[in-house]
Amino acid sequence: MASPPSEDEILTIKEVADYLKVTERTIYRLAAAKQIPAFKVGGSWRFARADIDSWIRLQSASPGPSSGQEADDH
Numbered sequence: 001m002a003s004p005p006s007e008d009e010i011l012t013i014k015e016v017a018d019y020l021k022v023t024e025r026t027i028y029r030l031a032a033a034k035q036i037p038a039f040k041v042g043g044s045w046r047f048a049r050a051d052i053d054s055w056i057r058l059q060s061a062s063p064g065p066s067s068g069q070e071a072d073d074h
Contacts, residue, residue, distance in 0.1 A: 009049040016047045020056075 013031075017024045028045070031038040037051035 011047045011049055011052065013045050016052060019052065
């Protein structure tokens with residue numbers, strides 16, 4: 001049985017993609033462009049759940065650069 005998510009949990013590309021309901025490719029692109037909080041461990045991207053949750057709140061609070069850009073990620 002999976003334990004409930006914790007603030008200090010570290011997520012993989014796949015877990016973040018599932019969490020945000022986007023493709024893994026989208027997460028790779030965002031991480032490489034430093035548009036989402038991420039760090040590398042041994043060449044693999046990792047994400048702190050607390051940072052992702054904060055990033056989501058910031059994305060929700062501020063308007064995007066253009067209205068057409070989000071449609072490409074879905």
